[in-house]
Amino acid sequence: AQSVTQPDIHITxxxxxxxxxxxxxxxxxxxxxxxxxxxxxxxxxxxxxYFSGDTLVQGIxxxxxxxxxxxxxxxxRKPSVHWSDAAEYFCAxxxxxxxxxxxxxxxxxxxxxxxxx
Amino acid sequence: DAMVIQNPRYQVTQFGKPVTLSCSxxxxxxxxxxxxxxxxxxxxxxxxxxxxxxxNEADTPDNFQSRRPNTSFCFLDIRSPGLGxxxxxxxxxxxxxxxxxxxxxxxxxxxRLTVL
Numbered sequence: 001a002q003s004v005t006q007p008d009i010h011i012t013x014x015x016x017x018x019x020x021x022x023x024x025x026x027x028x029x030x031x032x033x034x035x036x037x038x039x040x041x042x043x044x045x046x047x048x049x050y051f052s053g054d055t056l057v058q059g060i061x062x063x064x065x066x067x068x069x070x071x072x073x074x075x076x077r078k079p080s081v082h083w084s085d086a087a088e089y090f091c092a093x094x095x096x097x098x099x100x101x102x103x104x105x106x107x108x109x110x111x112x113x114x115x116x117x
Numbered sequence: 118d119a120m121v122i123q124n125p126r127y128q129v130t131q132f133g134k135p136v137t138l139s140c141s142x143x144x145x146x147x148x149x150x151x152x153x154x155x156x157x158x159x160x161x162x163x164x165x166x167x168x169x170x171x172x173n174e175a176d177t178p179d180n181f182q183s184r185r186p187n188t189s190f191c192f193l194d195i196r197s198p199g200l201g202x203x204x205x206x207x208x209x210x211x212x213x214x215x216x217x218x219x220x221x222x223x224x225x226x227x228x229r230l231t232v233l
Contacts, residue, residue, distance in 0.1 A: 032219065043123075043207055044160070044224040051219045090159060101213030102148045102167045104174075105222060107159035 002027045002095040006108035013081050014116045021076040021111050023091035032094035033074045034105070035065055039087045047089075050074060061085070086115040120144070121225035123208050129231045130198050138193040138228045140208030147213035149191040150222065151183060154205040166191060167213055195230075203232045 005024045013019055025031050032051050036044040048059025055067040065076045074091060088110045096104040122141045130136040140149065148167050152160035164173045166185045180202070182194040195202055209222040 034221070036224070041227075041229065043121075043226040044209075046221060046223070049221060101220065102150075102165055102172065102211065103220070104162050105160075109159050110157075 002031070002093050002106050004091050004093050004106055004108035006089075006091055006111050008111045009109070010112045010114065012114040012116060015083050016080050019076075019078045019081045019085070019113070021089050021091075021113070023074045023076065023108060024072050025074065025091075025093045026072065027093060031074075033065075033067065034092045035059065035063070035074075035076050036090045036092060037061075037087050038090065038110075044090065047076070081113075081115055083115045083117055086113055088112045121208055121210055121223055123206075123225040123228050125228060126226060127229045127231070129233065130195075131233050132199065133197045136195050136198055136230065138195075138206050138230070140191045140193070140225055141189050142208075142210045142225075143189070144210055144212075144223065145188065146210035146223075147188075148211045148220075149185060150209040150211070151191070151193050152207040152209065154207055154227070156204075160207055163193070198230070198232045200232050203230055205229050 003026045007022050034049045035047040037047050038044050047063050048057045050057050050067045057065050063078050067074050090110045091108040092105045094103050095106040124139045150165040151163045154160040162174050163177045164183050180196050185191045205227045207227045208225040211220045211222045
């Protein structure tokens, strides 16, 4: 089984500051990676995904992530954080693909982002 | 807008009283998933349907069942809820088929279950 590690449980940044959320994965082949965001009491919203090609991926809400195979990382970044970005962020990797078109996502434990006005 | 809808958003039940959570989708996706997310934890897959084929995760308790009467709807039944079943239950869908590993799962807003 694959695993995803998000080393930071909680991060606090000031509004307007830059942000980087870390994600490390364990996977032998080319991983398929996602970042989701979850606001309090809400479901998961897809921010971006990496399947292949350009290792710098652009997502919604001004987020981007960079896939680095040598470091087994897929860190999420944003140049200037807004107060509305306060939420929990989950990194996930495709695991246990059935071959018939369904698969299991393995999630990291999440990083909670707080934003200081 | 095409979407994944979960009802109710909040559900309160009593210890041992059966409860059913609902998920519907307008995406016409083949695959529907149910996840359990306890407080401050990652979502954990309970089971999923590929069309009418049911796939249960090995460690999903027997207390949890699911039904998918048609493409659009999927239900999660908890036969005898315990205090440990209090959680957010998330439904997700994906296209399936030839999309393969490059498929994306789309999540509903979740149902928060409280067990008294």
